[in-house]
Amino acid sequence: MPSIAGRLARLAAALGACLLAAACATSGQTPSAGPLASVPPTSSFGPALRCMDTLLLDHGVRDLSVAIEELADPSQRKAQTGARDVLVAAVSDMTQRSRAIRLIVADAAGSQAAASGATAGAPYAVTPQYALRGTLRTLDGGTIGLDLALLSRHDMSVVPGAATRNAALLRDGRVEFVEFGQPLAVPAAGLAQAQRALAELAAIELFGRFAKVPYWRCIGIGADNPAVGAQTQDWYDAMAARPTELVAYFQQQLRMRQAYDGPIDGTVGNVFKEAVVRTRSALGLSPEPKLSLDLFKAYLGADLAGLQARLRATVPAAATATAVPASPLTxxxxxxxxxxxxxxxxxxxxxxxxxxxxxxxxxxxxxxxxxxxxxxxxxxxxxxxxxxxxxxxxxxxxxxxxxxxxxxxxxxxxxxxxxxxxxxxxxxxxxxxxxxxxxxxxxxxxxxxxxxxxxxxxxxxxxxxxxx
Structure with a gap:
């Protein structure tokens, strides 16, 4: 008999049959000849996946439930179950410590089974918040592409900013990409290994964008890259257009750094203002209660452990004096x-x-x-x-x-x-x-x-x- 998880109310209808159109995906670039940055070859993007796991953990990303269908390939007669399995494995490797994302495998008929860490034999019960759809493109000349997008299960609309379009070129025993305008390459013995590398890179980019974490670090791209600056600006502008979202983002992040312990409600109060001032000072910015773009950029680029240590050293004396309440918590x-x-x-x-x-x-x-x-x-x-x-x-x-x-x-x-x-x-x-x-x-x-x-x-x- 199922546990509470087995008795969750169904929240949305089964996944529809339509597949992600190219128009839903963000622009991608097909690699061309030129100097290539080297990415460690272990498990293609193995170190980058572990880096993403750390970012998700450090930024407090958790409890994301995503249904993933078989990937479509217009050049093939049937959907690419094997390519989907590679994508599932990539997400699993990317969340070993953070447990941030739980993938639910869905077949074409909409039946679902737990995957990526689900308990063996447990009934499918939790209707996912999001659906992951994609198209695998196999082209001539050794070029392959993968388009991915996250859709809200509430209305099956694409989550803003959570769509990617990646392409790769397999040649001379390696697979080549372009990310943030910069060429990258990893060794690949054949098409299967190239598809694995493409799926891993696509997973890093998709969930990095969705969670607003600095995923470019994990693939060796610096914050001074102009495309990274544009990505950061887009994230900030999208949140600033909804001030409560911007405030709630920093409330959550400053709570993770133990600089703030108020509610995460998008409301600005004196305790939150004081935490922002301290955080800006610890990041070398002007000490003012301002949620500016420079604060957002500095936070994404910071060593979070070091930042937390500096914040701990600047706890106001009044807060320290009242840290131990007179009566026990009940x-x-x-x-x-x-x-x-x-x-x-x-x-x-x-x-x-x-x-x-x-x-x-x-x-x-x-x-x-x-x-x-x-x-x-x-x-x-x-x-x-x-x-x-x-x-x-x-x-x-x-x-x-x-x-x-x-x-x-x-x-x-x-x-x-x-x-x-x-x-x-x-x-x-x-x-x-x-x-x-x-x-x-x-x-x-x-x-x-x-x-x-x-x-x-x-x-x-x-x-x-x-x-x-």
Whole structure:
């Protein structure tokens, strides 16, 4: 019987049959003869994929669920399942530590199976937020191309800025590309290896653009490249056109650097302004509460570990003095059942309330004793909960929590910490939202991980769901 992940409400219709048109993709360039920069040959772009994994982790990218169909090839009679598998492998290699992206494989008929780290034998349950569609182009003269785009499953529209068009030329035992106007090359013994390299580069570019991380670093291209400058300008302008989006971006990033611990709500307050001033100073910019293009560029180009260390050294004395509250943090978790037994299949609502502003994380131990993190999640990524409003789960979020049909008791346990520690938890107790943790994971292991990450400043509460 499925866990909470197996009982998520279906959020959208099955994938349509149309394929990505070339007009949806961004402009690409076909390589030509000329001096070529060398990229390490291990697994084609292996080091670059590991670099991307680090960027996704450092920038707090997580809980992205993407359905991927077979890639179309107009020159072939049937879709290219093998090319899709190579793309799946590339994304898997790119998210080994960050667990940022979960791919769901979809066939032409719309049936889906878990992939890229899904639990073997688990039923498909989580309707992905995005669909990944693409066209593989095999041309004459050793040239191959790959067009990719991310589509919102809500209305199947292309996500702005999340489309790529890459081309490669196979010749003389290597495959050649042009990225940001700069030639690149990796060794390739044949067409299959060339397709693998093309898929890896396309995955780096597509998800780098989507997540707004400096992926050009991973393929050896500097921030002084004019095309990189144009890409950065486009990202900034798109966010600046929606000021709340720009503010929320920096709120999340400054929280990752432990310079800010307020809400991620796109609203400018005094605490956020002070964090911006400190961050600008740490980056060598003018100390003012201004979310400017130069701040965005400096942040993307920064050594984030070094930046965080400099920010930690400039914590205001007043903040240090009030860092340890007088009373311990407490947490209350209650269910809509209010102590009564639930009918099998009955939906339940949870009410979570910390004693003061805190970061909350909730897990379900299902009828198979498997653990699943279901908050924070793709519907609400901000873990911060205020005592005045509390948190309702599922509330308006698009999933359901119901009593399992077998009537076996289940347990919901929530943890509260003074600061956001999710990124500091080991993958064995963090995982992806709505996806079961490894079978041997226990609530005690999860608790110990939270104790270690929070330095002991932890509150927890549980509620048991019982059937009639």
């Amino acid at each position: 947490l209350q978790v209650a269910s809509s059942a209010e102590g009564r037994r639930l009918a099998r299949g009955e939906a339940v609502q949870l009410s979570i309330r910390p004693s003061r502003d805190a970061h909350v994380y909730c897990y379900l131990q299902d009828e198979k004793r498997q653990l699943t993190r279901f908050f924070p999640n793709r519907f609400r990524r901000d873990s911060r909960v205020a005592p005045a409003t509390g948190l309702q789960l599922p509330g308006s979020m698009r999933f359901e929590l119901t009593m399992n049909p077998r009537g076996v008791p289940e347990t919901v346990t929530c943890f509260a910490t003074e600061r956001d520690v999710l990124a500091e938890l080991p993958a064995s107790v963090n995982g992806s939202d709505f996806q079961p943790l490894p079978p041997k994971a226990t609530l005690e292991q999860v608790r110990q991980a939270f104790v270690k990450a929070s330095g002991g400043a932890l509150a927890l509460d549980s509620v048991e769901l019982r059937s009639r």
